Amino acid sequence: MSNTDAAPSEIRCHTEDLPVGDVRNPRVEIITSREVPLGGPRAMPVRRTLPQRQRSLIGAWCFVDHYGPDDVSATGGMDVAPHPHTGLQTVSWLFTGEIEHRDSHGVHAMVRPGEVNLMTGGNGICHSEVSTDATSTLHGVQLWVALPDAHRHAPRDFQHHAPGTVDLAGGTAKVFLGTLAGDTSPVRTFTPLLGAEITLEPRAALTLDIDPAFEHGVLVDTGSVSLFDTTLQRAALGYVGTGVPALTLTNLTDETARIVLLGGTPFGEEIVMWWNFVGRNHDEIVAFRDEWQRESDRFGHVEGYTGKVARLPAPSLPNARIQPRRNPPTADPTC
Template sequence: MSNVEAEPAEVTCTSTPGGVEVLTPRDVPLGGPRAMSVRRTLPQKQRSLIGAWCFCDHYGPDDVTMDVAPHPHTGLQTVSWLFTGEIEHRDSLGVHAFVRPGELNLMTGGSGICHSEQSTASSSVLHGVQLWLALPDAHRDAPRDFQHYVPPTVVADGASMRVFLGSLAGSTSPVRTFTPLLGAEIVLSAGASLTLDVAPSFEHGVLLDTGDVALGETALEPGDLGYVGTGRSTLTLSSAGGARVVLLGGVPFGEEIVMWWNFVGRTHDEIAAFREEWQAETDRFGRVEGYPGARLPAPPLPGGRLRPRGNPA
């Protein structure tokens, strides 16, 4: 997964427990080879993280061809989750895999990794979410890793769920993460009302993909991310006409991070060093074998340091 904005902003993020709020998406045109538009809800000025979830792009259904050349990542894990389509993945760990609907691919960047993404010939329509997890300071230099998991479907109270990270409704994912987390796709039938037991130590976000849904008494529009702070032991989702949502959760991250392009670090100078190493093709990121083309060059750094942005106190 790549952030292929031509002029990505540098963002200093913090995570603190907050109240209930609706994060409305902003349309972000992604130029370059992918040439598609996404609806971004994380990060933004009013909230930068939900647990360790630090990046959330929602896209499609779009009739597009994805061809993202090898590009780097540091200090994060990428979470690929599709509703429609198929994407071919290659990385510098030597993994060659496919991203398919209902199947989780989680890649750990840690100290450095690079990968490519291409939609397959049989896949013209893409629809899904692109998610990143910030690695805590103690583990942000973790070695490269890749995990694949196909979660079972759990049915309860007019809803079906696939839990791809953490535990929910009696289903637990075996996928390893570095902070306590939750990630699940939930499909609600028309007229359904679903009350979920959740960890009070978690903050949660509900992203509405399609249909109509209310988080408690708060109605969400498609593309909205409804945020609920810590201290709640249940979440109630209801839908009049049916809906599909993605539920994200985690303990408040409690660390500042700096995000720019495809890097997560702690300081501007560290990000600048990552960029320099990528441009110099050092061994930090390795190489992708089997991609028929050149690597994706890093965009220029901003002219100056942007002011830090984070969650409200």
């Protein structure tokens, strides 16, 4: 998915743990979403929780877009022309609908509910995403993972996995990245990560054992869910720092609730994000933009896309050089 902001901000990101204090009831930071128009004839809206001024990364997760349920007859659905990426992996996960994916690695694939598609665009890739004619309602998440310095120039790659459903006491899980509840995804990543869709039965409470070396984010898709003693409404992302061995989740409604659980070890590196590029400094971003505008071989070409615009042009660069931007400083764990 492209970041279609007309004037995207340059962001220097660095992860820092949020102290947890009492691991039985740790501090939860609530990250609210902001609405961003994605595209289509009437601009399909998405809800973006990462990156924000409040927090830039959760593990290596650096971008979280949540969209739908979207009536494509009203919004036009998703039609994102070929656009570039560097230094990241894209993770596509749908609840309803279908998206056609084409990329410059030569992959032509469908994104379908309950099946994860992960594309690696380390040294450079471009791709298009279009909701299909069979789609009446589009609903899902689009996620980016920052690549560590040692692997940020990795070659193009594409992986697909359809996880099974794991029964939990009070719900279910589908683990699309990493390990949870005894299930492990075969999808390869360059840093330790977790990604899972979890449903909670009406009024159910469940406890999930997690890796205490990870920081975690709980994105509420449907319903109202408490994370420990903190209530998270729909589209909010609840963040918990490292050192927590288990998460306690409670569905506060009489309907089935659904969340997306993201986790990973603190990234430990500064990155610079602008538009669809992840780099390490301002000058790299300028060079990536120039290569995309010149149709450099770095990004290749997408075959078979038939939209009105052959490729997305890069927005104008900001007038100023990037300034450092970090996650919040460490706070007193007793607060």
